[in-house]
Structure formats: C-alpha cells, structure tokens
Amino acid sequence: MSDRAEIAHLLKRTSFNVSLKQVEELTALDWEQALNVVVDKAAPPQVIGKPNFRNYYLSPDDEDEDYDKDFYLMVEFELARLANPIGGLGDRMLWFWHGLITSGYSEVDVSPLLYRQHKLLAKHALGNFREMMIDITTDAAMLTYLSGDGSTGDAPNENYAREVMELFTLGRNNYQQSDVKAAAKALAGWYLKAYPSKSGPFDPNRIKAFFDPESAYNEPVTYLGVTAKFDVPAIINQIFKQDACATHTAKKIFQHFVHSDPDEKTIHSLGAVFRNANYEIKPLLAAIFRHPDFLSSKARATRIRLPLEILLATAAAFSMPVADLDHYTYFNATKHWIFDPPNVAGWPLDNRWLSAPQALARISLGLTAFELPNRNSAVQAISQAKEPVLEALKQASLYEVSTTTLNEFNRVASSISSSQTRAKALLALAIASPEFAIS
Amino acid sequence: MKTISSPFSFNRRDFLTINSVGLAALLLRGSFSTKADKLSKGPRRLVVLEMNGGNDGLNTFIPYGLGAYYDRRKDLAIAQSQVLPLNSKWGFHPALPRLKKRYETGQVAAFLGVGFPGKQELSHFAMQDIWRSGYLTGFYDKVQTGWLGRLLDQIAEPTIPLAGFTLAASVSPAMFSQADKNAASEYIDSTSLEIPPELTNILRNSFQKMAIANKTDNPVLKVARRGMVNSLPIADLLSKVGKPNSAYSQTYTGYALAFTAQILAANDWIRVVHVPLPLDFDTHVDQLSRQQANLSELDTALESFLNELERLNLADQTVVVTTSEFGRRVSDNDGDGSEHGTDHGTANTHFVIGKRVKGGMYGDSPSLTKLDSNGNLIITQSFQDLLATVAEGWMQASAREVVPGGKVQNIFS
Numbered sequence: 001m002s003d004r005a006e007i008a009h010l011l012k013r014t015s016f017n018v019s020l021k022q023v024e025e026l027t028a029l030d031w032e033q034a035l036n037v038v039v040d041k042a043a044p045p046q047v048i049g050k051p052n053f054r055n056y057y058l059s060p061d062d063e064d065e066d067y068d069k070d071f072y073l074m075v076e077f078e079l080a081r082l083a084n085p086i087g088g089l090g091d092r093m094l095w096f097w098h099g100l101i102t103s104g105y106s107e108v109d110v111s112p113l114l115y116r117q118h119k120l121l122a123k124h125a126l127g128n129f130r131e132m133m134i135d136i137t138t139d140a141a142m143l144t145y146l147s148g149d150g151s152t153g154d155a156p157n158e159n160y161a162r163e164v165m166e167l168f169t170l171g172r173n174n175y176q177q178s179d180v181k182a183a184a185k186a187l188a189g190w191y192l193k194a195y196p197s198k199s200g201p202f203d204p205n206r207i208k209a210f211f212d213p214e215s216a217y218n219e220p221v222t223y224l225g226v227t228a229k230f231d232v233p234a235i236i237n238q239i240f241k242q243d244a245c246a247t248h249t250a251k252k253i254f255q256h257f258v259h260s261d262p263d264e265k266t267i268h269s270l271g272a273v274f275r276n277a278n279y280e281i282k283p284l285l286a287a288i289f290r291h292p293d294f295l296s297s298k299a300r301a302t303r304i305r306l307p308l309e310i311l312l313a314t315a316a317a318f319s320m321p322v323a324d325l326d327h328y329t330y331f332n333a334t335k336h337w338i339f340d341p342p343n344v345a346g347w348p349l350d351n352r353w354l355s356a357p358q359a360l361a362r363i364s365l366g367l368t369a370f371e372l373p374n375r376n377s378a379v380q381a382i383s384q385a386k387e388p389v390l391e392a393l394k395q396a397s398l399y400e401v402s403t404t405t406l407n408e409f410n411r412v413a414s415s416i417s418s419s420q421t422r423a424k425a426l427l428a429l430a431i432a433s434p435e436f437a438i439s
Numbered sequence: 440m441k442t443i444s445s446p447f448s449f450n451r452r453d454f455l456t457i458n459s460v461g462l463a464a465l466l467l468r469g470s471f472s473t474k475a476d477k478l479s480k481g482p483r484r485l486v487v488l489e490m491n492g493g494n495d496g497l498n499t500f501i502p503y504g505l506g507a508y509y510d511r512r513k514d515l516a517i518a519q520s521q522v523l524p525l526n527s528k529w530g531f532h533p534a535l536p537r538l539k540k541r542y543e544t545g546q547v548a549a550f551l552g553v554g555f556p557g558k559q560e561l562s563h564f565a566m567q568d569i570w571r572s573g574y575l576t577g578f579y580d581k582v583q584t585g586w587l588g589r590l591l592d593q594i595a596e597p598t599i600p601l602a603g604f605t606l607a608a609s610v611s612p613a614m615f616s617q618a619d620k621n622a623a624s625e626y627i628d629s630t631s632l633e634i635p636p637e638l639t640n641i642l643r644n645s646f647q648k649m650a651i652a653n654k655t656d657n658p659v660l661k662v663a664r665r666g667m668v669n670s671l672p673i674a675d676l677l678s679k680v681g682k683p684n685s686a687y688s689q690t691y692t693g694y695a696l697a698f699t700a701q702i703l704a705a706n707d708w709i710r711v712v713h714v715p716l717p718l719d720f721d722t723h724v725d726q727l728s729r730q731q732a733n734l735s736e737l738d739t740a741l742e743s744f745l746n747e748l749e750r751l752n753l754a755d756q757t758v759v760v761t762t763s764e765f766g767r768r769v770s771d772n773d774g775d776g777s778e779h780g781t782d783h784g785t786a787n788t789h790f791v792i793g794k795r796v797k798g799g800m801y802g803d804s805p806s807l808t809k810l811d812s813n814g815n816l817i818i819t820q821s822f823q824d825l826l827a828t829v830a831e832g833w834m835q836a837s838a839r840e841v842v843p844g845g846k847v848q849n850i851f852s
Contacts, residue, residue: 407648
C-alpha cells in the first residue's frame with residue numbers, strides 16, 4: 001500500500017488530470033510498483049491521424065484568414081486528443097518539449113508543417129534527446145521559425161545557431177559568440193522546396209527540406225573547440241559532447257516535474273544519469289521521479305500550472321468534452337496558445353501564470369460551470385451526493401485544500417438551496433480557488 | 440527578433456483586503472480625484488508607448504540637412520525628396536505627416552540622442568530590462584519595482600484598487616510596484632465575470648476571501664492568492680470600459696490606442712497606461728519597407744487617439760511618451776540586394792506629446808561622424824532624463840524616487 005497523498009502527487013505530475021479511480025488503483029501498489037507503472041512503463045504520446053486541414057496554399061498577397069482556420073483546427077484536434085483518454089507522462093513530456101524546442105504559428109503559417117513537427121516531438125518525447133535534436137534541426141517548421149530556410153554560406157543566419165545552444169541544449173555562458181557564427185556557417189545551405197507559386201490546393205507533404213552544397217559554407221569551422229567540416233549530425237554531436245548539455249536539460253526537466261530550485265549536486269548527478277544513458281529520456285525520468293526531492297515539501301503543491309493544464313483539468317472537473325470549453329477566450333486572455341508560444345523562450349514556469357490577469361481568466365473559465373446542463377454527470381454527482389462539498393472537491397481533483405478554500409466551499413454550499421445550482425457554484429469555486437492554479 | 444521577457448516575480452509587503460461593503464463602495468461610478476488640479480477636470484494621465492525591437496530614430500526624426508547622414512546611410516537613408524521637412528536641417532519620416540503637423544503646432548517635444556549612458560550591451564533583453572526598471576543596473580534579481588510602478592506608488596489614491604494598466608496579457612515589468620495596483624488586458628472582451636445575479640454577492644465574497652493570505656500557505660500558494668486580489672477589480676474596471684472606437688481599431692495599434700482611450704474615459708482610476716506596441720521595430724532586414732509600415736500604422740492610430748482624447752475631454756490631462764530599448768546602427772548592415780537593415784544601436788529620438796508640452800527639440804543631436812567602437816551614435820542624454828521629465832514634470836511625482844539620477848527638463852507649460 002502506498003500513501004494516498006503521495007500517489008495523488010505522483011499522478012498530478014505525470015498526467016493532465018487525476019481521477020479518484022486512478023488514485024485508488026495505484027494506492028493498492030507499493031511506491032516502487034507505482035513508479036514502475038506510471039513512469040518506467042509510460043507509453044509514448046499517441047498522435048494518430050491529423051486535423052482536417054484545408055490544404056489550400058495562400059500566396060503572400062492573400063488574406064490569411066484561412067490559415068487561421070487550419071491553426072484553430074489543429075489546436076482543437078490536439079486538445080481533444082489530450083483530453084480523451086487523459087494524457088499521461090508521454091503527453092506531459094511532449095508539451096514540455098514544445099515549450100523548450102519551440103516553433104510557432106507566429107512565424108510558421110502552414111499548420112500542417114507545425115503538425116509534422118508535433119509528430120516528430122511525439123516520436124522522440126520518451127525516446128532519445130540527441131536524435132530529437134538531429135531530426136528537428138532540418139524540420140520544416142523549425143527551418144522556418146528560426147530562419148534556417150535559405151541561410152547561405154555567404155550570409156549565414158545566426159538565429160537557430162544561437163537558440164539551439166542558448167535555449168535548447170547548453171544554456172547561456174556555455175558557448176562563445178564565435179561558436180554561434182561557426183554553427184551558422186556549418187548549418188547553412190538548407191532550404192525548403194516545393195512551396196506552390198500561387199494560391200490554390202496543395203499537398204503540404206511535398207514541402208521538404210533540402211541541402212544545397214552550392215549555397216553551403218563548405219569550409220571547416222572551429223566549433224566548441226574542434227576544427228572540422230561539420231554537417232548537422234556533427235554539430236549536434238559536438239553540442240552533446242559538452243557536459244552542460246546533459247546538466248542543462250536535466251535541470252529543465254527536473255524543474256518542470258519536481259520543483260523550481262534543484263541544488264548543484266542534484267543537477268550534477270541527474271546530468272550524469274542522462275549522459276550515461278546516452279541521452280535516453282526514460283532513464284533520466286526514472287531517476288528524477290525517484291529523487292528524494294520529489295516527495296519533499298519543496299515539491300508538494302508547488303508546481304505552477306500552465307493554462308493548457310488548467311484548461312484540461314477544468315474540462316475533466318466538469319466531466320465535459322474539452323471542445324465545449326471556450327479555449328479561444330481563455331488562451332487569448334492567458335497568452336498561452338498551444339502551437340504559438342509568445343516567443344522562442346516558450347512558456348517559462350514562473351509567477352507570471354499566477355498574476356491577476358491569469359487569475360481573472362481562470363475565474364472566468366470556472367464560471368462557465370453555470371452553463372452546464374443539469375443532466376451533466378459532474379453536476380448530477382455533486383447534487384446527489386450526501387456531502388456535496390467533498391464530492392465537488394473530488395470532481396476537481398482537489399485532494400488537499402487550505403481551510404480558507406474549504407470554508408468558502410462550505411459557506412457557498414450552505415447558501416444555495418437548489419442542489420443543481422449549488423453543484424455548479426461549487427465547481428466554479430473549485431476552478432477559481434488558488435489551489436487549482438497549482439499542482 | 441525574439442524577445443525574451445524578464446522573469447516575472449514580485450514581492451508585496453501589504454495587500455488590500457476588501458470586505459464586501461468596501462467593495463460595494465468601490466463599485467460606485469464617479470470621480471475619485473481629490474487633488475486640486477489647476478488644469479481642467481480630472482487627474483493627469485500618462486500613456487507610455489513601448490517600441491519593442493529598437494526603432495530607428497535616425498530615419499524617424501531625420502537630420503537630412505547633414506551630408507554625413509547620406510554618406511553613412513547610403514541606400515538606407517530617406518531620400519531628400521521624401522523627407523517631410525520642418526526646416527532645412529530636420530524633417531520627419533514620410534510615414535509621419537500627422538505627427539509632423541502636431542510638432543508644427545508645438546505639441547511635440549523631440550528628445551535627441553536619448554540612450555543608456557553606460558557600457559552598451561546591445562541586447563534586447565538587457566536593455567528592455569534597464570529601460571523598464573528605470574535603473575542603470577536594470578532589475579537583475581535585486582530590484583522588484585519598475586519606474587512606472589514607483590511612479591504609481593507615489594501618486595495613486597490609496598482607496599482606489601487599480602492605478603496602472605498594461606495593454607497586454609500580463610503586467611509589464613515597468614509597472615511592478617509595492618502596492619501592485621496593476622491591471623492588464625490585451626482585449627476588452629478577454630474576460631468577463633458572468634455570474635447568475637442571485638449568486639453575485641456570495642461568489643464575489645468567496646473569491647475575495649480566497650485571496651486573503653493564510654499563515655499556512657506555502658510560498659507558491661501565497662503568490663497564487665495575491666494574484667486573486669486584483670482579479671475582481673480588473674473585471675469591474677473592464678465592465679465599465681466602453682468599446683474601442685471602430686473608426687480606428689482595425690489595425691492592432693489602432694485597437695490598442697482605442698482601447699486605451701476607453702480605459703482613460705471609464706473613470707479616474709487608471710493614471711498610467713503602458714502600451715507595448717504590437718509592431719516589430721527590430722529591422723535587421725527590409726528596414727525601409729518595415730519601418731514605413733510600422734510608422735504609418737503608428738501615425739494614423741496616434742492621431743486618431745489624440746483626436747479622440749479631445750472629444751472625451753481628456754486631451755488637456757494626458758501626455759504620451761515613446762520609449763524603445765535602443766536605436767539602431769548608423770550604417771546599414773551590408774545586406775545585398777534590397778534587404779538593407781541595421782543592427783542594434785544606441786541613441787534614439789523620443790517624443791513627448793501633449794497640449795501642455797512646450798514643443799521643439801531638447802538635447803544635442805549626436806554626432807554622425809564621431810561614433811563609438813561599434814559604429815554607433817554616442818548618446819547625448821540619458822534615458823533616465825526622459826523618464827524623470829515625464830514622471831516629475833507631468834505626473835508631479837518626485838523624480839528622485841522614481842528615476843534616481845534622472846534630470847528633469849522643463850518642457851511643460
């Protein structure tokens with residue numbers, strides 16, 4: 001038997017929602033067995049099929065309204081996929097990678113290309129980090145987003161060369177400005193072919209990345225201490241030879257799943273695990289979730305939730321399809337559109353997500369509980385329960401709440417006589433509670 | 440350009456606890472200005488436009504009478520025939536006819552050679568940090584307040600829950616303050632509180648109660664609660680704000696300024712509106728066409744905004760100031776073909792616009808021949824002077840506390 005609270009904590013960090021049923025099932029196991037089920041045996045994200053893209057190319061002179069339609073279709077498709085069945089560790093990792101190795105609609109008009117990158121990240125999400133980086137360097141969406149497409153040896157573009165080190169792998173101060181210039185040269189010569197010349201139906205699968213030796217740099221460069229002619233795999237391999245690669249990435253993953261402030265010893269040892277596993281992601285995750293910090297008070301109820309996570313948890317609390325929630329308004333208000341990070345830094349996990357505008361957006365989202373029909377199963381469950389407050393907390397997967405929040409639940413419950421209205425008010429309150437913004 | 444925002448964290452010593460009676464009082468319409476104001480009705484307001492990316496000031500307020508301008512800029516210079524001339528030496532970018540007209544009526548002060556007086560770092564991240572903090576050392580984990588936040592801490596009415604508004608999804612670091620009377624929203628309809636009327640009091644009461652700190656809260660829960668304190672006041676303010684004027688809100692900049700006008704018109708709460716302009720000024724490539732598009736959108740929107748302020752009887756009380764993390768390199772970056780653009784620079788020209796502004800040029804124009812080791816202009820006045828001037832000269836705060844080190848210029852009548 002495991003401790004229920006610890007199991008709930010583990011499930012909160014390794015999925016997009018936690019049902020009481022899951023808690024019961026895992027509590028019956030011992031802790032190591034539970035980790036085995038949830039972490040070691042986590043399935044890769046299942047990204048099957050695709051949104052019903054229009055596959056209509058718009059030349060730069062055309063209005064881009066129809067490009068928006070494809071983008072929204074893709075967002076809805078992914079939200080539905082994450083909600084049912086509720087995404088587990090594979091999907092949590094997929095969206096971690098999206099926030100680290102970024103690309104977005106702000107620069108990549110053609111959503112099928114973003115979707116292609118999404119499948120690439122899904123393929124590697126619980127696989128191998130080095131292979132992921134090699135593949136994504138010549139991914140069509142990435143070549144567009146960070147200006148690799150059309151970067152020539154004569155005028156190499158430094159955008160990807162800088163961000164691949166600063167943000168995606170090594171972190172600041174672990175490379176020189178000369179390395180950025182060198183990588184830009186070595187990565188020059190790639191371009192995307194088969195864009196249509198005018199508006200009309202097209203097959204986005206035809207848009208592919210090609211290497212043109214004529215426009216490449218073709219001379220040796222000195223990169224991270226080594227002078228040679230580098231191709232894409234060689235550049236990535238050279239990055240991965242740096243100690244910082246494993247420690248920087250291990251730290252980011254730790255911060256995403258455990259807490260924001262790991263000590264040097266922890267980062268160092270997790271980096272070693274990652275390096276020794278040849279950058280296989282699962283062994284690192286196995287070590288992270290077994291680290292003593294995971295169950296420490298530093299990690300309990302301290303993980304700030306991102307709007308994507310809050311949206312999915314709200315749909316689960318309301319026992320409703322996520323498509324029926326107004327994600328459009330919510331993502332606009334929180335500036336957290338999936339597939340469209342505000343900039344290349346993604347969605348940093350910091351206090352901005354707890355600020356007043358974010359709180360207001362969450363309260364507003366929660367108030368849509370009043371639009372639920374009386375026959376909704378969450379409303380029914382709460383209105384028919386002997387203890388509506390406890391039932392509402394269970395529905396919202398709020399297994400530990402402060403006395404302040406509990407007092408308000410009790411106050412609201414006793415102020416409303418209609419059982420259905422009471423149920424909806426309690427659901428709204430659950431989403432509004434500060435605890436709902438934290439995992 | 441990819442901007443990386445500063446980490447968002449703030450500490451508040453006190454926070455407002457609102458009981459339901461107090462809240463009801465705050466919801467009453469009406470003016471809260473108590474300071475006797477010699478000028479027409481209502482308190483003074485400041486609108487800060489942030490031109491992120493680094494606008495090219497040299498092609499905005501153009502020393503076209505100098506040969507060196509054409510020598511240095513070559514293909515990037517604005518042709519003499521296109522410049523909108525003020526006199527034989529200076530003129531405006533062709534996309535700014537309306538701003539030029541205002542300048543000629545004496546409502547625009549042009550601050551020349553404005554920039555960071557220290558070692559030039561030429562990084563968006565570092566320089567935005569420094570401008571927003573108002574300190575030469577930037578935020579750098581030690582400082583938790585921005586210059587506009589410190590301004591509001593001084594002048595905001597204690598009984599009003601909100602005093603600053605950022606026209607974006609989150610509060611700008613420039614607005615971080617002790618009292619945190621901050622609102623933020625990018626759209627007028629981004630959030631509304633639709634509560635069944637019979638439950639309004641109960642639920643609002645609960646939302647407020649959940650915002651009150653509890654001794655047992657862990658640090659993250661503490662921050663989550665604090666975030667809820669301003670959430671209802673923001674919703675209440677937005678419910679009073681009228682729809683942005685459709686006559687000019689089709690462009691993103693027009694929308695932002697039309698929204699700003701409505702925020703100022705709704706009541707006297709908001710004293711400072713911070714508007715990060717939805718335009719990318721980081722013109723590494725295609726500078727001529729991109730700056731033309733940017734300045735054109737700004738000129739039209741700004742003129743409509745200023746006219747609307749007049750109609751709303753707010754023009755006497757409102758001043759607009761531009762900011763930008765840096766200007767741009769004097770010479771073009773040697774792109775081949777028509778891709779001419781500029782790298783990051785230093786000194787810039789910034790504008791202060793208002794009916795009480797004593798129009799004209801302030802400060803010395805930087806030399807186009809004696810440049811620094813990066814080929815950049817050497818600044819002639821500190822950005823702190825620009826900020827101090829509007830903070831004290833217009834908003835009547837103490838510049839020494841808001842922007843220590845900044846010299847207040849006498850530009851208001």
